[in-house]
Amino acid sequence: MLPTDNLARHLACILGVLAVALTPCLAQSNICTDAKTCGECISLDPTCGWCTLEEYKKADGNSFPRCDLLNNLGQNGCTDISNPSSSSNKTKDEPLSNAGNIAESEAVQVKPQAIHLKLRPGQPTEITMQVRQAEDYPVDLYYVMDLSKSMEDDLNNLKQLGTTLAEEMKAITSNFRLGFGSFVDKTVMPYVSTVPSKLIHPCPGCEAPYGFKNILPLNLDTDLFTNIVGVQNASGNLDAPEGGLDALMQVTVCTSEIGWRKQARHLVIFTTDAPFHYAGDGKLGGIVTPNDGSCHLNLNGDYTQSTILDYPSIGQLNAKMQENSIIPIFAVTYTEFGIYSNLTQYIEAATAGILAVDSSNVVDLVKENYNKITSKVEVVDNAPENITVAYTAHCLRGQVLPGSRECSGLKLGDTVNFTLSVTATSCSEQRIQTFTVRPIGFNEDLVVTVEVVCECDCEAQKVMNSDKCSMGNGTLECGSCTCNQGRYGEDCECSGNDADLGDNDLSCRAGNSSIVCSGRGSCVCGQCVCFQRPDPTQQVSGAHCECDNFSCDRYKGELCGGPDRGVCVCDEKTKRSKCNCKPGFEGDACECSTRLDTCRASNGLICNGFGVCNCGKCECNVTTPYRGERCEECPACPGKCEVNKDCVECKQFGQGLSEEQCDRCPYPVIPVKELPSDEQSERCLYHNDKDCSVLFTYQTLENGTFILLVQEEPVCPVPVNSAFIIIGIVVGIIIIGLILLFIWRLLTYIHDSREFARFEKDRAQAKWDQSENPIYKPSTSTYKNPLYGK
Template sequence: MGLPQDTATPPAHRKTQPTTMTTTTSTSRRRSHRVMCLSILLSMLVVIAAEMPAKLQQNPCESKINCHECIQTQSCAWCMKDDYGDRPRCFQHSSPQICPEEFVWNPDTSETILINKNLTLAKSAEAWAAGQFVSGGSYQRSYHQQSSASSSSSAAYGAQYGGAAAASAAAAAGEIVQIKPQRVNLKLRINQIHNLHVSYSQAEDYPVDLYYLMDLSKSMEDDKEKLSALGDKLSETMKRITSNFRLGFGSFVDKVLMPYVSTIPKKLEHPCDNCKAPYGYRNHMPLSNNTDIFSNEVKEAAVSGNLDAPEGGFDAIMQAIACRQQVGWREQARRLLVFSTDAGFHYAGDGKLGGVIAPNDGECHLNSQGMYTHSIIQDYPSISQINQKVKQNAINIIFAVTQSQHSIYQKLSSHIEGSSSAILSNDSSNVVDLVLQEYRKISSSVEMKDNATDEVKITYFSSCLTGGAEIKTSKCGGLKVGDKVSFTAQIQVTKCPLNPRDWKQVIQIYPVGINESMVIDLEMLCSCPCEHPGSTGYEEHSTKCSNHGTYMCGICECDDQHFGNTCECSNSDGHLSKDKPSSCRADNTTLHDCNGLGTCLCGKCLCNKRDNPEEIISGKFCECENFSCERNKNDLCSNHGDCVCGRCICHSGWEGSSCNCLSSKDTCYPPNGGPICSDHGVCECGVCKCNSTDEGRYSGRYCEKCPTCSGRCHELKDCVQCQMYHTGVLKNENDCATNCTTFTPVGVEKVKIDEELDEQLCVFFDEDDCKFTFKYAEVGGILKVHAQEQTECPPKIFMLGIVLGVIAAIVLVGLAILMLWKLLTTIHDRREFARFEKERMNAKWDTGENPIYKQATSTFKNPMYAGK
C-alpha cells in the first residue's frame, strides 16, 4: 500500500561658520582654480592620446595571417588585393583606408525576417472550426499545406527539436499566432551583439488540454472518489476559461517487482482489500472534448497497492508526455498535466533495487489497452529526462500533492521548466480550485527561453507592461488576454565551433509552456567566401603561387613540398623546409627565426621593413638595426654618432655610450696652469670628477679645493701658538725665534674665512684645553697668517670647595637624620612608659577589703640550735 513519505531533504568634522564674505569668495576661487587645472590636465591627456602614433596602440588585427582568423576578430577586415607587399592584410576597418574598398572583405551582420504573421489578438473561431481535431482524442497536422521550402525546413527542425517548428509552421498557415516573428534568417559575426525584437500576446479563448495523472495506490482511494464527484465541476470551470477544452485521465502505481510490490501470487492479484492487480501506468481516457465521461472513467478506475512509500510517478509522467498520439496532445494548445499523489517518487537508479538496469529511453511504450509495457524492462527516468521532454513538448506540469509532500515537490518543480506545485487536501476536495488557480498563474505570465548552444549567448530585455525603459529580464507577469509584451533578445556568437558544419544552426526562442516559437536560422560568419572553391579569388595551382599552391583571398596556401609567400621555395632544392628553418637562426639557443625581426624564406632571412624609411633592420639573421641605440635628450647617439647594430659609433671629437662626451681634455686644466684636475681627479666628458681620499674630499671645477683636508694647519700650529700665545712646545723665546721665521701671525678679534682668497681655517686646543683659531692663505707666494687674539678657555672650577661642600652637606644631612631618629624614638618611649604606668595603677589590690587574703606566715629554724 502506498504510504505518505516524509522526505527531509568618519572622524567628526568641525563645522566652521564663515565670518566674512571675503572668506567665502576665497574658498570658491580656490575650488574654481582646482577645477580649471583638472580640466586642463584632462584636455592634455586627450590630446596626447589622440596624437599617439597608431603603431604604439594595440592592434589585434595585424597578427592574423588568413582571412577567416581575421574576420573572427572584432572590428578587423581583410584585404584581398594581389600586389599588397609585406603589409599586414588584416587591419582595423576603422583605421585610415590602406586597401581599395573593392578588395576589402568585412562582412556585416544581417537580419532577414522569413515569416512574420500578425499576432492573433481576438478569438479565432474560424481556425478552431476548421476541423483539425476529430472527436475521440485523435488529431491531424494541418501545417503540411505550406510551401515546400518552408515545409521541408520546418520538418527537419521538428525532427531535431520536437514540435516547435511545427507550431511555427502552423502559425504561418494562418492559424493562431502568439509569437512574432515566426522565422528569421540571421547572419552574425563573432562577438557582435545583434538585437532581435520578439512580441508575444496571449490569444483569446486559446485551446487547453488538461491531462489528470493520478496516484491510485490504496492511500488515494478517498481522493479518487472525490475527483470522480468533482469531474463535472472541473470541466465546467475550465470551459468558462476557454470553450476549446479537452480533458484526459491516467493513473499509476509502481513497477510490478520486488521490493516495490509484493510478488506473492495472491498479492499480485489482490495486494490489499478491494484492490486490483498492481501496474506501472495506464492511460484510461485520452484527451477528449467529451468531458462528461471523465467522472465515469475516474470512478471505474480501481485502486491498487504496493510495498514501499515512493511511487512510480516518473514512469507515468514520461509515458504521458512521450505518447503524444495515444494521449491526444494537440499541436496548438496550452498543455497541462496535473500530477496528483500523496507520496514521493522513484527516479533513475532506483530500478537497480528490482534488478532493472536498462536506462529509460524516453520513448512511448503503451499497448492497445493503454498499459505501460516496459515498466519491468527499463529504469525510472531521471529528472533531467523529464525536464527535456517537458521542454520539447511545451507541457506545464502541476504537482498537486498533500501537505506532507509539498516541500519535496516544490524543490522538484524548480528543476522542471514551466512546472509548479500546490497543496492538495487530504481527500482532493480542493482540486478544482487548485487547477484553476495554477492555470491562471501560468497563463498570466510569460517567460522566454531558448535552446542556444554554448557558442551562442542570448540575453533578454523587456519593459513588460510598464512602458518604461527595458531591464534585463526574460519573464513578465500580470498579463491578461490580448496584452502584448515585447522582448529584445541580444544575440552574440562568442566563438566559432571547431566543426564548420556547426557554423549554421537553428535556434528556437519560445515562451515556456506554449507550443509556438520563433525559429532563427543562424549563420555564423566564421569564414570568407574566397576561401572556398568556386568563389572569386580562389584558384587551385595558381600561377601566382608558382603553380605549387592555392591562391585564396590574396595569399598562397602552398602544398607540402613548397613554402614561401608565393610558394617559391622547395624542399627538394636543398633548402630547409618551412617546418625546419634553423638556417635562419644564429645558433641552437635562438628561439625565433631571424630574431623575430624578419621572415625566413628559402632558408634566408628577409628583414622586416619599418614605417620610417630611415630605420633599417639588417644582418644575416636580422640581428642589426639602426634605431634602438642609447639616446641622450631623445636624440639618437646625441646626434654625434651613428647607430650600428644597437651600438653608437661616435664621430670624431666625441665619446661615450651615447656619444655625449667631448674627447678633448683641455677644459680640465686650471687657468693658471698646473696638472689636469689639479692631480686630484680625472677628466670625463670635459669635466673634472674629483677624488675622495682619507684626508678629505676634493671639490671645485678643477678639484683645487678640499674643505675637509687638514692642509698646513699642523705645520703652522706650533709657531702660531708660541708667537701669539707664548705656549706650546716652542714657548721658549729662543726656540720660537729660531724655528718660526717664515711668517708672523696677525692678531684679529674673530677669525673669518674668505673663500675667494682660498683661505684655510685651523682650530686647535692647547695643553690647558683652551681653543685657539687661526687661518692662512698664500697670496703671491707669501704666506699670511691671521690668529685670534685671545684663546677661548673654559672657566676655572674650585674643586676643593666643591669637595668640601659635598662632605659638609653629607655630614649635615646625616646629623639631621640622627636628630630626627632620636626625636621619634623619645616620643615613642614616653608614650609607652605612660601607658605602662596607667596599666600598673589599674592592677593594685586592696588587701584590707579582700576576705580571701591571709597574711603569710614565715618560720625560721636555726640548724645549729638543738633546742637547748
C-alpha cells in the same frame, strides 16, 4: 638597420610627443595584424578588414599588413576591403492572433516564426521576438492520480470534479478537454505483495495493483469523465514511494494515445500523498533495463513495460516534457510539498500546490496554478556552443530588463517583446546551424537558421600556382600569396633550402630585444616562423612569436574559465595573451558573469535597489541596512510578519490590497488547517478589519523557495447583544437580591429559633418557692390603736 619609415614610427611610439605619429604606432599594434588569410582575418574580430588589392605597399616597397583595423586600411590607401557584416532576414512572419472558434485558423503566439541570420564571428545581430498568450487558447488537461489505498477518500471527491472543473475552465477557454489516468507502482517485490491472492485483491475492496492506466483519453465530454471516475476503485502497495514518474513519462510520450493536440496548452494534474521512485530504484525489484522514454501503452491503456523498464530519471522526464510542451502541476499533500517543490526546480515550467487531505481544493489549485503559468512568459533556447544569445525583456508598462528572459504580471492577451542579441563566437565545421527560441510551456517557437561567415568571397576566386607568387610557388588568394610547402616570403620568393635564409634576422627581433622571434621561433626570409608545440591545440603566434593561446589567466583550473566562458587570444596592443570573453562573461579570466537575473530580487529590482550587481553577485550598499544574497535581508527593518501580513490578507481572504498590488506579492500563500508545530518558525498574528485574529507563519524550503502558511479560518470574537447583557444584569441583580433576602431570612429564623429554644430550656429548668417577695407591699395598711383595749 631598420628602414627609415619604421624607425620613425618606433621613435614616435617611444617618445610619445607627436600626436600625429600615434595613429601609425597603434596601427602597428592591433589584434588584426596576425591573420594570414582573409577568412582568418574576418573571423578574428569585427574591427578587422582585409585588403584585396594586389599592389598594397608602402613607399619603401614593403607591404602593409593586409589584415588590419578598418581605419588603418583606409588611411593606408586600400580601396578594396573585404569586410562582411552580419545580417538578418525573416523567412516566416505571420501576425499574432487569438484562437477564436475551433473552425478558424490556429492561434499564433510567437512572432516571427523563422529567421535566417548571416553572422560574422564576434559581430552581434539583434532580432526582436514578440510573444502573446492568446485568449481563448485550447486547453488539454489530463488528471493523473495516485490510486493507492491512502487516496481512496480523494477518489470519492474526484467523482464530482469533472463538471465543476469544466465549468471553471470555461471562464478561461471555450475549448477544453479532460482526461484521466491512474497509477500505483511496479507489480514486483518489494513494491507490492506478490502473494497470488494479494495480486488480485491487495486489500479489502481494492483492485489488483498495476503500474499505470490510461483510463480516459482527453475528451470534450466531462460527463463521461464523471461516469468513468465514478466506477474506479483504489488499489494497494507495500512501500511508501509510488511509481508516479513512470506514469508521467507515459502521459508525456504517448501523444496519440492520450490525445494531445498540437495547438493546445498541455496541462497534467498530478495528485498524490507519497514521494516517488526514480531511476535506479528498479534494482530493488531486479529491474535494471534503463527507461527508454518511449510509449508502451496497449489497446486497453495499460503500461506494458512496468516490470521490465526502470523508472525514468528526472532529467530524462524533463527533456521529454520540454519536447512535448507538457506543463505538470503537482497537487500534493502538505507533508510531501517540500519534495515536489524541489522537483519543480528540475522540470521546466512545473508548479506545485498543497492538496487538501480529501482533495477538495483541486479545482482551486488548477485555477491558481493555471493563472500562475499564464501570468509569466519566459523564453529559452538550445543554441549550439559557438552561438551565444543575450536577452533583453521589454515587459508591460515600459519596463526594460537587460539580461532577463522573463516577463511577469501578465494577463491573457498581453504582448511582450524580447530583444535577442545573437553572436557567433567562432566558426564551426557546419556552415549552417539551426536552433530554436521558445517560450516555456508553448508549443510554438522561433526557428533561427545561422550561417556563420568564416570565408571571404574572394577566397572562391583563388588562382593556384600563380605567376605572381614567384612563378608558380604559391596560390594567389584575395590579393596575397599563400606559399607552397617549403616556400616563404610575401611573394614566396624564399626557399627553405637557401643557405642565407636566416641571415637577416633584424626584422625578427621585437623592439630592442636581442632574442630572435622571442625565443619561440626561427627567422625565415626575414619573418618569424613559430615553433610547433607537442600539443597541437597550443599555438604560438604573433609577428615575433610573442603570443600564444595557453598562457592566459585561469578560473577554477580552466583556461579563461573554460570554452563556454572565453578563449585565449593574442592582444597585439600589449603583446600579451589575454582572455577574449564570450557574451555574458567578463574579467581577466572570464570569471564574472554579466547576467543580472542572478542579482534580481523577488520584487524585480537588481539587488533589491540597495546594491550593485558585480560578477553576478550583489554587493549591498554599506550605507543601507539591507544585506544578504540579493540585499533583501534587513534585520533593522520591520519583521517578516509585518511585511507579509497585507499579502496574506489579500491572497487568502481577498481583502486589503488592490488586485494589481496583490498580484505583485512575491511569495506563495498556502492555506493549512493548522500551522505546523515547528519551534524554529515564527508565528505571526494580526487583527483584520473584523477584529479577527489571523495566524500565519513563513518557511524557506530546501530549494530556497520562501512560502507563507496561513491558518484557513481566522479566530473571530463572538458578537455581543447589548439587550441580553442589560436583561442579564437586571435579572442577575434581582436573583442576587432574592438570594441575599433569603439568606437574611434564614439567618434570622435560625437566630430566633435558637433564642426560643434557649427560653424554653430555661423555663423548663425553673424552681418556684412560697416565700414572699421582700419588696412586695400589700395594697392595704393596718394600723393598731394603742389605746384600744385599755
